[in-house]
Amino acid sequence: MTQSAYRAKLLTFTGDPAQSADAAVYHEDGVVIVEDGHVVASGAWTELANCVEDDASVHDLRDKLIVPGFIDTHIHYPQTDIIASPAAGLLPWLETWTYPTERGFEDQALAEDTARFFVDELLANGTTTALVYCTVHKQSADALFSASEAKNLRMIAGKVLMDRHCPEFLRDTPQTGYDDSAALIGRWHNRGRLMYALTPRFAPTSTEAQLEACQALAKAHPDIFIQSHVAENRDEVKWVRKLFPRQRSYVDVYDHYGLLRRRAVYGHCIWLDDEDRRRMAQTGAVAAHCPTSNLFLGSGLFDFEKASEAAMRVTLATDVGGGTSFSMLQTMNEAHKVARMGGHHLTATRMFWLATAGAAEALDLGETIGTLAPKSEADFVVLDLQATPLLARRTARARSLEELLFALAVLGDDRTVYETYAAGECVHRRGERAALPAVL
Incomplete structure (x- = not known):
């Protein structure tokens, strides 16, 4: 199947941030490579660019943040x-x-x-x-x-x-x-x-x-x-x-x-x-x-x-x-x-873990969902750091990962979700959802 690559800021986890200072893995310029509904690789763009196949579909999302679903x-x-x-x-x-x-x-x-x-x-x-x-x-x-x-x-x-x-x-x-x-x-x-x-x-x-x-x-x-x-x-x-x-x-x-x-x-x-x-x-x-x-x-x-x-x-x-x-x-x-x-x-970093990798681990699904690890199912979310004027202004001033994530947690909502992917397929894109009439 055709490979897809998503170049963006990346956040994933290797453990509980409350237990390890290195548990949150963040790449300012990263890439998630997806094939057949699963993650092939994820990490820094400079280290994985050569792994992107010539005929891959490459999505440039460098102004956005990808996190596990x-x-x-x-x-x-x-x-x-x-x-x-x-x-x-x-x-x-x-x-x-x-x-x-x-x-x-x-x-x-x-x-x-x-x-x-x-x-x-x-x-x-x-x-x-x-x-x-x-x-x-x-x-x-x-x-x-x-x-x-x-x-x-x-x-x-x-x-x-x-x-x-x-x-x-x-x-x-x-x-x-x-x-x-x-x-x-x-x-x-x-x-x-x-x-x-x-x-x-x-x-x-x-x-x-x-x-x-x-x-x-x-x-x-x-x-x-x-x-x-x-x-x-x-x-x-x-x-x-x-x-x-x-x-x-x-x-x-x-x-x-x-x-x-x-x-x-x-x-x-x-x-x-x-x-x-x-x-x-x-x-x-x-x-x-x-x-x-x-x-x-x-x-x-x-x-x-x-x-x-x-x-x-x-x-x-x-x-x-x-x-x-x-x-x-x-x-x-x-x-x-x-x-x-x-x-x-x-902390915001732990809250993001609780809602992703921490939840997957608690449900005995840690090897299946919740991270961007190779072989995991490619469920992930693209978050727009500029979804609202206030969020854009605040995130532009973030000096650490914790500060960035805290702003997203406090100021973010459905407007912040730019795209949602399930098993490597885009299942939601902001602004494309059909308007439905109210049921009276």
Whole structure:
């Protein structure tokens, strides 16, 4: 196949910047060489120019920055249309907005239309991989996977499981939930670049019988992902204590049913104790930090210091629609502020790592996505340092990589994303997305 080369400023990672001063690899004049959907080589232009074949397609992007594609580890595609909806807190928000909206996804056409828009919105924000919640309806997962497959994306998703404490119109059973999930795993897991996530919504909406069914599925499919919510809100934590009095904590509920393991990703993880964090670290489970959602719903502040002390795996996530932006840059912005409120300084370099290589590593996909390393899948984003007059003025004055990345994290958004590539193909170019009529 024809080789493509992208000459630009480059940022990639070899490790956690909090652990190593050399973990961030930056080239002022670099190149990414791509062939057959994978990175052939990346590094300084002066060292790799001779590796660019004579008939290669060369893209001159020297005024822009290429970074690995962003990875959003917790997001709800059916909530796209209720982003920015007011509520007094998490549980009222679910009752007022989420459940009535998700009811509509029994309509295949609505699911397909929303899935296409959702995928396009991710790509417009530079997100090339996401862990996605669908609805309780099996066809909602089919729609999301189909839309992702059409763009050849590395995407992870699952049908929600709920068999109590939710409206009857969204309720499945332990058996139907098991059967639907098993069928979806068989249809979509490891099909192309797609992967499946077993998705009990959160412990209060699943009976013990349904959690036992999840345990059986997880045991039968050790390489699938698991995603749910934990300890987001104090009222929710109290509710779980009443529902599961025999378990030590909210985290312990999932642990009891064998749902804490590698590739298990839990949204929020705010109201944890030291033993919860220790156990998550011990099992390899991941905390998906959702700062815009936690601030919007008043849920609380994620504790970076205690997470670091426990060596708990942490990633960043938007949590749309409780979250207020699809942009991982804006998510970084709010994550920095949440960390500061807890007395922790979260550097921009580490935030970019958390949203790329750090997330890939936490998901056991470190050799597949998240970097620009040779043989990795060629998912990357071209960021425009001059996307707005203010951003251009600020980045022109940056005297270090940290200062440059901090400006992008604080001032950047979807306007900053010039192009997005998945498996070496351009799947988004700013200004070329078709305008869609509003649905009334």
